[in-house]
Amino acid sequence: MKTKRKKYNYFSNLKYMLSKHWGFDKSYVILQIGLTPLEAAMSVVAAFLPKIVLDCVENKTDFSQLLLKVGLMSVALIALGYLQGVLYNKSWQGRMLARDIMLHRLICNKVMSMDYNNYTYNETRVLREKAWEAIHGWDGSVARFVELNATVASSFFGFSAFTAIIVDCNPWFIPILVLCYGISMAGWMIFQKWKDKMKDKVAEIFLRLHYVTYRSKDFSNAKDVRIYNMSDFLMKKIDKHLDEANGWNILRNNGHYINCMLEDFFKFGVSLGAYIYLIYLKLNSDMTLGDFSLYFGAITGFGQWLSRLVDSISEIISGAHNVDDFRNFLDIEDKMNLGKGEKLPTGKELPCEIELKNLTFLYDEAEKPSVNNISLKINKGEKIAVVGVNGAGKSTLVKLICGLYSASEGQVLINGIDSRLFNRDEYYELFSTLFQDCSLLPATVAKNIALCEEKKIDYEKLRECMSLAGILEKVESLPEKENTLLVREVHEGAVSFSGGELQRLLLARALYKNSPIIILDEPTAALDPIAENDMYLKYSELTKDKTAIYISHRLSSTRFCDRIILLDDGRIIESGTHEELLSLGGKYAEMFETQSKYYREEAVI
CATH class of the missing domain: 3.40.50.300 (P-loop containing nucleotide triphosphate hydrolases)
Known part of the structure; x- marks a missing residue:
């Protein structure tokens, strides 16, 4: 069997996963929509709270007015935080249910309903392993794909809000920050391409590992394992495949940590430069303590939101490839007639x-x-x-x-x-x-x-x-x-x-x-x-x-x-x-x- 591997575009994958989640649990999709603006709103409120307090102190505002403003914003933060926690918990439960029921069911149903002829091919089993890995693997982003898109939207809202604050301070901050984080994102994309290139080989490694471990645990083989003293032979096979799997995991983890270090390096450098510039402005201009606090927090927030945006986009790219793997297995074409057929003899x-x-x-x-x-x-x-x-x-x-x-x-x-x-x-x-x-x-x-x-x-x-x-x-x-x-x-x-x-x-x-x-x-x-x-x-x-x-x-x-x-x-x-x-x-x-x-x-x- 020579199956042509399809590459679905981003919008096709998003539409596909939205339709699957909507059919399984509509509340999960609604929760993602509800969560999208909440975290960004909390972050903006938290950034303005110190400015309001410092401006009130600097302007010698009446204490009761100060207390009222701080109280209202604190209540808003607590309410938003509580709502976010409730929604996130329900969203997490929905994602786990989707993974453990909906996605598992789709794979199991495909395994049992596809043409038997198709299932005998090794290529089909490799595709099945890749689909399974797309659900249970390192990032498991098939189950999280809709959630990741909500995270990108939320990150974009937060990024936009803090961009507006920073532009008010100095618009040149924006291209410098974007350039630095863009280099970091390029590193993640190179890493993702390498992972995609390795997927078939990795799927075969885990296919062999799962087969040998399954056979070693199979009760029907227990007598032969003991009578023929096969335990050493099987353990050597298991160790060999474990070493192969572990070697892949080490390479993948090293790539991940290198990119994390690169991202942290740029994050630290950008933040340090921005803080030095703000201190210079404070000492050489009429900038208020409240504005200094706001811009200081905005630069930190901007970096966090941009970093999160880069990370989530990188995860979406990875997730899109995983959804491709998942769909390529489910879309294996059956040759036999599944539509209306001739009447059976009676x-x-x-x-x-x-x-x-x-x-x-x-x-x-x-x-x-x-x-x-x-x-x-x-x-x-x-x-x-x-x-x-x-x-x-x-x-x-x-x-x-x-x-x-x-x-x-x-x-x-x-x-x-x-x-x-x-x-x-x-x-x-x-x-x-x-x-x-x-x-x-x-x-x-x-x-x-x-x-x-x-x-x-x-x-x-x-x-x-x-x-x-x-x-x-x-x-x-x-x-x-x-x-x-x-x-x-x-x-x-x-x-x-x-x-x-x-x-x-x-x-x-x-x-x-x-x-x-x-x-x-x-x-x-x-x-x-x-x-x-x-x-x-x-x-x-x-x-x-x-x-x-x-x-x-x-x-x-x-x-x-x-x-x-x-x-x-x-x-x-x-x-x-x-x-x-x-x-x-x-x-x-x-x-x-x-x-x-x-x-x-x-x-x-």
């Missing part, structure tokens, strides 16, 4: 006929196709087995049929209709699939079978499916029956199933969905040959009115199928019933004899 149109026409699939950057120009018709209600050595293309083929992969060339037809013409999510309803790596949810037995909310579960249908799958007796023996929790890693007191019991539970799941096409991709690989054969015979009995595709590397388990397809190097090399293929004396017969010999030797032992 009633007399079932069971379905499946036809593959010149079907080819090439994995991204692979040198040769995994499925190579396959043409095959599966009749209504027919049960076929797809067999072959590892890497022959069996799993890729069934993923093409059930719509997880998009064909590089050719078509998959369902009752004569191109599968691409169906709505993608509706098309999935045609299939009940069992894969070798099926997983359980940390939920009840009932929810794991029905895969829906409890209020939507049809318990009569649930019990019937468990009975047909041969798991009802086991479930009835559990403490809470079908309401018993699974996955011990999440729930204390949850139960675990044996391999055979797990397969029966997953069979009940497939039966509950009751789709017209059944696809079983080596779900019983972990079982012994006899248990696998029994399980497949059970599948065959329960799916007699459906079109079914079975994949197994054990040829003895698929003899009951109407037809067996032997794949090799992505092509169909033999096709027929079990007896026909044995009499042909080809590759299938050779593989069957080899496996039979192995099982006969095992039986003798």
Whole structure:
């Protein structure tokens, strides 16, 4: 997959984030508007308070008048400060909620809803890591982007107010101050460009680190880690990736501190020069103490507001790049049909006929196709087995049929209709699939079978499916029956199933969905040959009115199928019933004899 990375302009990003925040929590946007003028107003009031006091003292104003003026301004400052604190606290809560709920939900929803084909690419995972880093990274400015724009507006108000005060003293202060802080801002922009250049490399570093740390903590790997003494190996991998991540953090932090030192240097130099000039004016002019205090505070305030303006603009530039990363992941284009599609087969149109026409699939950057120009018709209600050595293309083929992969060339037809013409999510309803790596949810037995909310579960249908799958007796023996929790890693007191019991539970799941096409991709690989054969015979009995595709590397388990397809190097090399293929004396017969010999030797032992 070669995705063209988009660069959105500033106004597009602002509009995008405003719309997301407004849809999630309107009060957050309103709070930013309310906060914008408050801090600037407080700063101006605080700057004028000493001037008023000193002017009153210098002019020998009546004490009661002085007290009244100071009291009113103090009350105004306290009120503004209290209001700002309340609004800021609510704004902070809103930002955290937006980050932890809205932004997380957008990423998780994209991960679960994008074309499966897209999600298999490493480039997609790098984009996902960059989007995640844009939320949780060092500056996390996707969640703060709207807030940063409010900070820029507030800083501009404060900067403008103190500019007006300083101009009254000496307008030449302004270009000197702007030049000095402009140099500082240029440093921040160079630093930001360097960070952007490093983003892909950094995302790959953290992707590897997160993968290794996840695997080291995964309960399903705990036995292997101990038996094979893998802890040292994994820790060396973790240390290696931690060193890489730490090296990046050191470089980034050094760049940040250098820019901070540069900014502080200019800030100190400008302030020192301005203070010397004010002292000179006071000693050589009729400047009042009040004016001296006001200008003195204004220069400090001007520097603070300009510094804040520069910092917030720099953060917005960084934030805009982070929003780009966030949007680039969410905007990964799906190729499959998500709009209105052809009507799914129903009633007399079932069971379905499946036809593959010149079907080819090439994995991204692979040198040769995994499925190579396959043409095959599966009749209504027919049960076929797809067999072959590892890497022959069996799993890729069934993923093409059930719509997880998009064909590089050719078509998959369902009752004569191109599968691409169906709505993608509706098309999935045609299939009940069992894969070798099926997983359980940390939920009840009932929810794991029905895969829906409890209020939507049809318990009569649930019990019937468990009975047909041969798991009802086991479930009835559990403490809470079908309401018993699974996955011990999440729930204390949850139960675990044996391999055979797990397969029966997953069979009940497939039966509950009751789709017209059944696809079983080596779900019983972990079982012994006899248990696998029994399980497949059970599948065959329960799916007699459906079109079914079975994949197994054990040829003895698929003899009951109407037809067996032997794949090799992505092509169909033999096709027929079990007896026909044995009499042909080809590759299938050779593989069957080899496996039979192995099982006969095992039986003798």
